[in-house]
Amino acid sequence: MIQIDNLGFSYAEGLFRFVLPRLSIGRGEVCCITGPSGYGKTTLLSLIAGILVPADGVIQVDGLNLPELSEKERRQFRLEKIGFVFQDLELLDYLNVYENIGVGRFLDNSRVWNREAIQNYDQHIRELAARTGIERHLNRHPAQLSRGEKQRVALCRSLVNSPVLILADEATGSLDPENREKTRDLLYGYCRETGATLVEASHDRSGLENFDRIFDLPAIAEILPLEEQP
Amino acid sequence: MRNLLFLAVRYLRFHRFRTVILLLTLTSLLYLPLAVILITDISQQSLTLRAESTPVIIGSRGSDLDLVMNALYFQPSQLRTVPYSLLDELNHEERGRPVPFFLGDTARGYPVAGTSPAYFSERNLRVAEGYMITGLGECVLGSRVAESLGLKPGDRIITDPENPYHLAGSYPLELKVTGILEASAGWDDRAIFTDIRTAWIARGLGHGHDELAGEQGTVLKEEKGNLVGNASVRMYNRIDPENRNDFHFHGSTADFPLSGILFFPDSSRSEAMILSAYGEHSLLQAVEPDKVILKLLDTLFRIREILNWVLGVTLTITTGAVVFILVLTVRLRKAESLTLYRMGGSRSLIVRLTAVETFILGIISFLISLLLLGVTWLFRLNILDLLIQ
Numbered sequence: 001m002i003q004i005d006n007l008g009f010s011y012a013e014g015l016f017r018f019v020l021p022r023l024s025i026g027r028g029e030v031c032c033i034t035g036p037s038g039y040g041k042t043t044l045l046s047l048i049a050g051i052l053v054p055a056d057g058v059i060q061v062d063g064l065n066l067p068e069l070s071e072k073e074r075r076q077f078r079l080e081k082i083g084f085v086f087q088d089l090e091l092l093d094y095l096n097v098y099e100n101i102g103v104g105r106f107l108d109n110s111r112v113w114n115r116e117a118i119q120n121y122d123q124h125i126r127e128l129a130a131r132t133g134i135e136r137h138l139n140r141h142p143a144q145l146s147r148g149e150k151q152r153v154a155l156c157r158s159l160v161n162s163p164v165l166i167l168a169d170e171a172t173g174s175l176d177p178e179n180r181e182k183t184r185d186l187l188y189g190y191c192r193e194t195g196a197t198l199v200e201a202s203h204d205r206s207g208l209e210n211f212d213r214i215f216d217l218p219a220i221a222e223i224l225p226l227e228e229q230p
Numbered sequence: 231m232r233n234l235l236f237l238a239v240r241y242l243r244f245h246r247f248r249t250v251i252l253l254l255t256l257t258s259l260l261y262l263p264l265a266v267i268l269i270t271d272i273s274q275q276s277l278t279l280r281a282e283s284t285p286v287i288i289g290s291r292g293s294d295l296d297l298v299m300n301a302l303y304f305q306p307s308q309l310r311t312v313p314y315s316l317l318d319e320l321n322h323e324e325r326g327r328p329v330p331f332f333l334g335d336t337a338r339g340y341p342v343a344g345t346s347p348a349y350f351s352e353r354n355l356r357v358a359e360g361y362m363i364t365g366l367g368e369c370v371l372g373s374r375v376a377e378s379l380g381l382k383p384g385d386r387i388i389t390d391p392e393n394p395y396h397l398a399g400s401y402p403l404e405l406k407v408t409g410i411l412e413a414s415a416g417w418d419d420r421a422i423f424t425d426i427r428t429a430w431i432a433r434g435l436g437h438g439h440d441e442l443a444g445e446q447g448t449v450l451k452e453e454k455g456n457l458v459g460n461a462s463v464r465m466y467n468r469i470d471p472e473n474r475n476d477f478h479f480h481g482s483t484a485d486f487p488l489s490g491i492l493f494f495p496d497s498s499r500s501e502a503m504i505l506s507a508y509g510e511h512s513l514l515q516a517v518e519p520d521k522v523i524l525k526l527l528d529t530l531f532r533i534r535e536i537l538n539w540v541l542g543v544t545l546t547i548t549t550g551a552v553v554f555i556l557v558l559t560v561r562l563r564k565a566e567s568l569t570l571y572r573m574g575g576s577r578s579l580i581v582r583l584t585a586v587e588t589f590i591l592g593i594i595s596f597l598i599s600l601l602l603l604g605v606t607w608l609f610r611l612n613i614l615d616l617l618i619q
Contacts, residue, residue: 079574
């Protein structure tokens with residue numbers, strides 16, 4: 001599913017270079033990338049999602065070599081294949097829960113949204129909401145929800161396009177143990193059912209026993225000062 | 231575009247306070263300059279039209295603007311009156327049609343203008359309901375007076391008391407409404423018309439009362455052949471067929487006052503003769519209203535120029551504020567922009583979204599401005615009244 005070789009990346013204004021010689025994750029695997037804060041977990045997820053483009057190396061996701069794709073193609077790739085759960089949830093305050101879950105529809109101009117497609121999408125949103133227990137809150141705005149409920153909305157939003165790859169950036173870090181378990185169970189459940197791949201970045205090492213594979217970033221990647229490039 | 235519209239509408243609805251502030255600002259940006267243009271244009275057109283339709287006004291010497299404002303727009307004047315005999319003199323000269331007018335009283339806030347039937351024919355005023363004045367104590371109402379006071383032919387209207395504590399002063403007079411004039415979209419819609427003698431009676435220059443002679447105890451004294459009644463004599467405050475003949479004037483009506491005379495000359499030569507005759511007069515003046523109004527409009531245009539400058543500065547500052555708010559909005563929504571981009575949205579989505587929001591606000595502001603301009607147009611005469619006052 002994900003194949004990374006000789007990846008090198010540095011931010012335009014940055015002083016360091018992130019180097020990852022090799023990483024391979026198979027389809028349907030549930031993986032966790034751990035490491036201390038500032039070691040490049042979010043950067044790696046952004047590279048896998050095609051948000052950032054590496055200076056050199058190969059990132060293949062679902063058979064597509066991301067650095068070779070145009071900006072537009074990478075956006076379409078994210079819309080169709082990736083489900084992103086952000087660290088700060090990042091729900092839009094002016095949309096209600098229903099609209100927040102389905103916000104991807106308003107970003108996808110390439111797809112034809114006929115009556116049937118809209119009905120299916122609507123049904124899918126309601127199924128996901130029911131499954132995560134937020135169906136009563138569909139007309140509410142994020143400000144009216146608890147942290148756990150917002151987390152479930154963010155989760156539904158990441159799953160609504162039926163992604164083949166879910167990227168979760170510290171998605172459960174700010175949750176209490178009970179909500180963290182529930183959220184992870186939902187993510188694992190979805191991946192087991194659909195065969196989707198999950199890559200979660202977390203600095204928290206608790207509850208890692210449920211992951212298929214755990215990558216300790218300091219062990220597989222390097223952060224080098226820009227002057228000391230290999 | 232539909233997606234952008236949806237998101238934009240949701241954003242505007244959620245941030246209501248910001249939306250209302252922006253709407254008010256954009257509406258003022260659009261409405262204010264247009265309203266200034268509309269009001270000044272209406273003022274110019276309306277003032278000029280009425281002034282041009284009255285070739286000459288003859289009145290007491292003094293401010294020509296005061297005379298024109300009094301004669302054409304029923305505004306109170308500080309000028310002295312002219313004697314009624316002047317009307318006879320002008321009739322005698324046979325150089326055109328003199329139309330007397332006397333303004334002094336008001337009824338429920340509207341001016342009561344005493345004039346002759348010639349006024350209505352010169353102004354092309356016709357009765358829409360009822361009939362024209364036929365005698366003492368009757369009046370016809372301008373269309374707006376009738377509408378705002380809810381009066382119809384057959385109703386009565388009482389003149390406003392000048393000073394309720396002045397017991398020896400003129401009493402309010404009850405006027406019978408005989409007709410309502412057709413709307414003329416001008417100042418005649420906002421006046422009450424009577425004949426000259428009724429206007430004089432309303433002013434207290436004529437009166438009607440119980441018979442004195444023969445009634446015991448009502449005569450206070452006799453002076454030079456005139457009987458002076460005591461306080462028990464009942465004064466009539468209403469003129470009807472039964473007491474109409476009891477109304478009378480003391481002294482010669484030739485000396486009775488007129489606010490002025492509208493003069494419609496039969497030729498340009500006559501006009502020149504009249505203007506020349508009264509141009510040198512020590513007590514009277516003859517003015518051409520269109521020239522007086524042109525002078526006034528010159529002042530109005532200078533005011534408009536100053537107003538344009540003030541508006542220009544205000545609008546520049548307001549536009550700057552709106553642009554600042556929009557730029558700030560885009561910056562404040564940077565995190566949202568990044569979220570949508572990471573989900574697959576375009577990098578310029580928030581900028582485009584803000585543009586669509588501004589477009590929606592612009593359209594709504596434009597519609598509100600149009601509505602306000604319509605209201606301004608409807609109330610143009612009230613606005614003009616305020617301006618003139």
